[in-house]
Amino acid sequence: MSFSFSELDFMKPELGAEYTGSGTHFAVFSAHAEQVELCLYSDDGKNEIARMSLPKREGDIWSGYIAGIGPGTVYGYRVHGPYHPGAGHRFNPNKLLLDPYAKQIIGDLKWDDALYGYKIGAEEEDLSFDDRDSAPFMVKGVVQDPDFDWDGDKAIRRPWTETVIYEAHVRGMTMTHPDVPDKLRGTFLGMCSDPIIDHLTKLGISAIELLPIQYFLDDRYLLEKNLRNYWGYQTLGFFAPQTRYLSGSRVTEFKTMVKKFHAAGIEVIMDVVYNHTAEGSERGPTLSFRGLDNASYYILSPDDQRHTFDTTGTGNTLNVAHPMVMRMVLDSLRYWVGVMHIDGFRFDLASTLGRQDLEFAREGGFFGAIRQDPMLSGVKLIAEPWDIGEGGYQVGGFPHPFREWNDKFRDNVRCFWKGDAGQVSKLASRITGSARQFNHSDRGATSSINLLSAHDGFTLMDTVSYNEKHNEANGEDNNDGHSDNHSDNMGVEGGTDNSDINEARDRRRRNMVMTLLLSQGVPMILGGDEVGNSQGGNNNAYCQDDEIGWTDWSGLGDPFLDFCQKAVAFRKAHPVLRQERFLTGETAEADRVEIAWHKPDGGFMDDGAWDDGELRVLGVYLGKSIHAADSETMDDLFLIFNAGGDCEFTLPAVNGIEHWQRVADTGAQQPFTTHEAESSITVYGASIAIFAPRSDEAKDDGKASGRRRWFHFGRHLKRK
Structure with missing residues (x-):
């Protein structure tokens, strides 16, 4: 069969193979090329069956059109x-x-x-x-048909205030789950199988954040070293799903996964x-860019363009x-949203994307392009x-509408509960x-993505089980990974x-x-933390595509999972x-406070208390923001965080609330049970106690200027 470019060639705006x-x-971009050759291959990608120069160049885009060929065509480029x-x-x-596309x-x-x-x-x-030919060792692109029956699938667009994120790995999540079919383990279809979706919905997850699934x-x-790139942070194809996550040969499996998640x-x-x-x-290979x-495609050293400039460590x-x-990146993002129905992105090492003239620019071109x-x-x-x-x-x-991973939350929460001064x-x-x-430039309280753990670092279980990292299996003499994990093995x-x-x-x-x-912001849970998953103290399991990196589901029957769900x-x-x-603690016309900090004696925190390095207990009243709409119904809570020993705490009267009931207590055998509370209560050591207004607060006669009338409305309290 012979192939040739059509005399009726026309310029399409899209890059890639359409x-x-x-x-x-x-169509492919190259500003400095002198000739671009398209190579066509047999269906298995092993034999070259045609090679021809792209006939048209407009600006820096080289293109050509071949009639009669379509989905399934295997191809690559050679550039002079x-x-x-x-x-x-x-x-x-x-x-x-x-092809980058x-x-x-x-x-x-x-x-x-030969790949170099x-x-x-x-x-x-x-x-x-x-001068050796790299084709026998090289992967190739495949022309795709974008048609897929989405059957009315629509973006969810859930508000950030209602979002609970679950970070997970496609293989790690599914390889050892007892109820995922063997043939689907490690795949997109396994990820959206009923056992996984049931687990996530019971946990209350609203968004799943998948570690890299673009081709790497x-x-x-x-x-x-007989290891593998498990996490996937070595992308080569920004438009293609990772092939190892397919159970067959069709990328529509990825779309099926998204569709099933949306249905849930x-x-x-x-x-x-x-x-x-x-x-x-x-000194790396020559594979594409x-x-x-x-x-x-690359930032080169300003001192010697022979060398790449590295801000990523890769x-x-x-x-x-x-x-x-930038167009390629934006085209890729739009492809995953428009064609693959993705709901959002977490940008790895995002500071690099904001660099202009090698320095981070908050109002830089990349952020501006996305925002518009x-x-x-x-x-x-x-x-x-x-x-x-x-x-x-x-x-x-970062500018709105970006949210950001907050490592300060992770570190400070670990240190508080570890008992640090x-x-x-x-x-x-x-x-x-x-x-x-985050409270600047009209950014909201959901700007912070709060996390206790993530794929990079100790799991939650390892945070309380290890003082030191144990990365020997990575083959780097335990020199890789962070050494300061703010962890405590408890003995x-x-x-x-x-x-x-x-x-x-x-x-x-x-x-x-x-x-x-309990924290303002957006919570993110590391997949497996809810079932006590451990990596044996490995805090850098990027190369562990095995039992170290995979989720251990043996904790499915553990009471901790029930606690997390509740x-x-x-x-x-x-x-x-x-x-x-x-x-902010500002007051409204009726002297209603939205937040207040309290000492164990019930008094307000003062400078002396805030500066007391030995203080291990903190009380906080939370109410409705004075900026919230009147239609937003919110109930008041009083929270006590106690990282020390048992202590007596006087519950304060605030916003007209004089009587409280304990609605949750992490130190109790049944953490989520309701008990009436006296004005002075004992808070267990190393625990959180949570209080809500007692329902009989509705008996308030309303004469005090700062008081509110409470009415019992179903399970929750609302005010008029």
Whole structure:
């Protein structure tokens, strides 16, 4: 069969391989290329069946149209141009290149020296030139038909105030779950299987945040150590789902997963890696971007363009400030929203995306482009607000509508419950949404994504079970991963049969989860924390595609899961815990306070108390924000956080409330039971006690200026 470009070639605005119904239009960007060749392959990707130069160049976009070919066509590119590493150019037509816009990828990359544009081992190192053909070892793109029966599927667009995020890994979540069918384990279809969805809905999850599912590679050095890129932060294909998560060969399995999650009322958020690619430094392979136009796609060293500029710790930094690279990123995001129905994104090392002239720019082009985009500005946008470059730590520095991972919440909550000195004021900041970081530029209290743990670091169980990291299995002599985890093994390193230690660990886990769900902001739960998953003290399981990295579901019958379910339900039942605006302590006309801090004697916290490094207990009254709409019904709560021993606490009269009832207590055998409370109560050591107004507060005669009338309305209290 012969192939040729149509004489009726026309310029389509889309980049990539676009099926028109009667043929396929191919288009790719390269500003410095001299010739671009399209290579077509047999269905299995092993044999090249045609090679032809793209006939049209308009600006820096090379294109061509072939009639009669369509979905299933396998292809790649070879690009001719200068090989001048000192000037940033690394064109080598001997290397088959993956289309950056490939919607599906076929084959397995086989690591071989032929994949590199230079001769490995040569005296000139990366200045040398390798003329071996890389095609036999290279993955290829596949032309896709975007048609899929979404059957009325619509975006959920749940408000941030009603959002509870669950961070999970497709393989890790499903590989050992006892009820997921064997053939579906480790796949998108396993991820949306009934046992997983049932678990998430019972837990009260509203959004699942998936670790990278865009096509990524296993690092060569990991495979040589019999390890694997488990987490997936080495992206090569920004438009294609990861093939190892498919049970078959159709990328529609990903769409099926999204559709099933939506049917269960769960939004799908993708962890995306647009800060770097899998090609690594200038000594990495030539797989796509480097061979298409190295000087455009990557930020190069200002001192020597031979070298890539690295703010990510992976060897390269994607040059998002370049208009065509930014277009690729935006096209990719729009593709996942518009075609794949994704509900939001978590941006890995997002500070890199905001760099212009190598410095972070809050009002930079990338953020501006997203904010003005009618499709992207309406989805959930979450930043990991740091990278390893100078000035890269930017917690609180991102513009609306971005939300941000808040590592300060994680660290301060761990330190408070560990009993560290001087943590009371820090805890107060975290449970009220970290206003110092986020209360500016009209940002709301949901700007902070609060977390106790995440894929990177100790799990919640390991936080209370290990003092030291144990990453020996990673093959780096335990030198990788953070050493300061703010963890506490409670007396024994690792698992133990000591019932006292296990009870103390259980209580601390309850305290930390309850703190997370009582805090203003958006809670994120690490998948597996609710069932006591441990990684054996490994706090950097990026290469552990095995029992270390996979979720251990043996805790499905543990009481802690029931506690987590009830804690999430408690948050949902009390809107005062999830308000749009920051609580400031200002008063309204009737002297109604929205927040107040109290000492154990019932008095207000003063400077002396805030500065008392030995204080381990804090009381806080939470009421309706004075900025909230009158129609918003909220019930008052009084919370006591006690990281010390048993103590007496006097419950204050506030906003006309004089009588309280205890509605939850992490130190009790039945944490979610209601008891009448006297004005002076005992708070268990290492516990959280939660109080709500007693229903008979409705007996108030209304004569006191600051009082409110309470009416019992179903399970909750409302006021007129």
